[in-house]
Amino acid sequence: MLEQTLLDIALDLSQSLPKKALYQRFMTAVNQVMPCDAVALLEYQGNELVPVAVDGLLPEVLGMGFVPDEHPRFQAIVASKRPIRFNADSELADPYDGFLVIDPKRVLDVHACIGCSLYIEDTLVGVLTLDALNVGAFDAIDDITIATLAALAAATIRNVNFLIQLERQHKLGDNDNTFKQKPLKKSDFIGETPCMLALKDDIRIVANSELCVLISGETGVGKELVARSLHTQSKRRTQALVQVNCAALPDTLAESELFGHVKGAFTGATKDRMGKFELAHQGTLFLDEVGELSLELQAKLLRVIQEGEIQRIGVDRNIHVDVRIIAATNRNLLQLVQQGRFREDLYHRLCVYPLHVPPLNQRQGDIPLLCGNILSNLKHKIGLSSAKSVRLSEAAMQVLLHYPWPGNVRELQHVLMRAGLKASAESKGITVIQPSHLRFATEQLPSQATNAQPLLDTIQSSTPTAGTPIAAPITVAISAPGKPGPSNDTRQLISAGRSFNDMVADFQRQIIRQSLDDNSQVWAKAARQLQLDRGNLHRQAKRLGLIS
Template sequence: MNFDSCSAVLNLTLALNATASIDAKLAGFLKSLNEFIPFDSAAVLMKNKGNLNVLASMGLKAEARVKKYPIAENPRFKMIIKSANPIVFPPDSTLADPFDHLLEITDFDSQGQVHSCLGCPLTVHNEVIGCLSLDALKPGVFNDLSHEFLKVIGALVGTTLRNALIIQQMERDNHRAMEWAREIHKLQEKRSLIGDSVPMQKLRQEIKLVARSPFPVLVLGETGTGKEIVAKSIHQQSSRYAEPWITVNCAALPENLAESELFGHLRGAFTGADNHRPGKFELAHQGTIFLDEIGDLSLNLQAKTLRLLQEGEIQRVGADETLKVDVRVIAATHRNLEAMVKSGEFRQDLYHRLHVFPIRIAPLRERLDDLELLAANFVAETARNLGLKDVKIDPELIDLWKTENWPGNVRELQNRVRATIIAMGLNTSDTMLTAHLNSENAPTNSSPTTPKIDLQQGYSNLIESFRAKIIAEALRQTEGSNSKAADLIGMDRGNFSRLRQRLLD
């Protein structure tokens, strides 16, 4: 390969790598190639199910650019695709040129009929994936070109084309996966934000509105109203939904490690800091961080959080330099931050930074129209976890619960449903109302065999105990037969056997 050929390859390589778009790559390549080879038209064609499709062209009419060229019906293309080497067709070749009379530039003598034709297979790992076709109205234009040079060009374009198409497919797959993720997030949001009351409709509208913005959000609500669910819904409906979601409970941060947890530390920054460690803000880069109970954050950490919001910078413990991070902050609290500002417990500047668009979640007592839907959802969830069927909630129990104040809000309702279903014991013929009254130690005409529940054991322990009772009772009624007992309670036999072994054996 002579010096001119080396220079040409260099320029063509630069043209193929100048932009990300496959169309722009190939257009730049053909323009650069025309500086070395005086063709009148050129086309890069890609194999696709027995056809050759034009991906990029120069000097061809529009009708030539949109046509599909069946390989079997175009003998020149067929020869090029089957060949391992470039082919220069002689001017007197009897094989029809597919681009005859389709060139944009014609002269009086030729009337658009091609007199010089060069075909170069595009190869990747010895596989032909398409071809480069060059045409000229003047005879003999391509006769002196080095076949070695043309083979290098074919391999270069072929590899670039294959890589670009792989990237395009990956982008399409990624886009499809992100769309699926968005749909899943929508379904999760519908399941988590339960209720059709006026306060819930207003809440959904506010979430949709604020999710589109890049600004901080302050979620206000009493304990148990579902502040984290609202914050997660904002994240899922935002442009950052596919990026990290990091949750921090500020009230649970150990005082001596709080700064390290949030901002990270360098090795040796303090006793026990054996390695570099990124903080929560750094882990949330390009995503969202949820600062739950931000009212419990110390004044020192409030100042550092303010710097993040103002400058987009954090500083690890023990570091001199700062790090740039791109984080959307959603904060929540059940406390009165305005009163805390007045008392000096919360920074006024941080409060105003967070208070761009506050979202208030109504307590359960203000949305009692949703209580029945919420309770039904918790009944189904708890029954599913316990392997129970046909557990229904009594309308009378809903009416009774609507008279209560619910200081613990939705979380209290969820725990009450769990406790009530557990209180039903094995006697699933009891109603939830009966179980509720028994668990409250109220007078009732229900069966005296309904067990009393020691709620101090905790939910997890009660669930395990209840499962063991179900397994034992099913085995008693089926005289110890694993298969019959599993069928009786509608459980997979393998799962039943494993559960029996873990809980009873």
């Protein structure tokens, strides 16, 4: 069994499988030979360990990043090239406390745990962790077997990165081997939904060019992150990325801010000063909220783009600048062009390669990953120990998944910061955010009122009832501003006094049953359809009482 499993992993490494397939097959193989309740494969990116594949842990873990120095167990693992077995009574806090699928309320204080640092040619590439609730689960597993799995884990990470690099070079048509793009840090730019994967592909395609890029999207979607990603994947990444908030430029100083001035050019100009264009020479200039520039400044910006030269205020001498321009806006520039408020020629100069960042309500599948990332960074901001876990209850996660998010990712950050602070004040152990801790900005904005608060009130007033019969399929919807609210059937179900958790569980049962029916009761096919690994689907079905 062991030899065949290791052979299967090795054979997988010789194939050009998709990234997710490689990771998933490795995790499945580990589960076949190791008596684990949780497995995690983490890649070392910058100074963080970033989970790239997990089994038995909540999905938001995939959005987290762990700095080894802040987590004693990870610190011990990366300091050794041999597998580390933590004693069942180890006082070192487990970084996965509160994130176990089987029992998220459990603190992993007494359990079996093994950690392996993953090295390739003396370079740390990641960590493999194995956890089991049975204290003696790993006693019969020798270090050679664990070290073999660790070596295959390191090779899996290397192969995935190699395939990603090949794909990038193919899409870019880049034959210049002197330039190697750095992979985008997962913890900086999160998104695995189709629309975000398409955006990441577009970023990879255009990043290495010199084309002007216009980034559009609503407020709070992360346009600045897209600009940073473009810069860090470009040939200019070793030079400056200079950001200008065009909406904050006062009319009297805007030209000086962009192009600079010489001493005595105007009252208060006591010395020569470089503008943003000169500061960005040989680098990238990011013009945020470019739609807010005055028509006069738009004309001067157009000239710089056309001629590659600027003039400081107070002197006629031209200064050559080599700058790649990235612009962003939350406004409809074509509409502004039609209204005569934005120059059409400048629009076409900026919009050589347009990128659109989708709003959060079009990528709900990314919310668990975003929550994991936000919560892992939240602890520093609210004064919690880095070893203390902060997580969302299932009910709170469901509220976040159904909220329309008019403020996008920025609003999600603020909601979680408020909720995390409240929850931490009420807890001495694992901090679990409940629906009662969630407060949305739209509650104070009557013009953008949503159905979030009525739903929260229902959740907070409901308590789970043992033996509640399974009901018909349930649809719970929080409507966006100006759109119809829940159906009458939904209101009747909610007013029936059933708890939110019971209704969500019923809906999950219906989804799993329907998927199994659609796939002739083949669990592997149903798991693929639901984008779950087979082991996780079995655990969910067992938790919901569908199988014994």
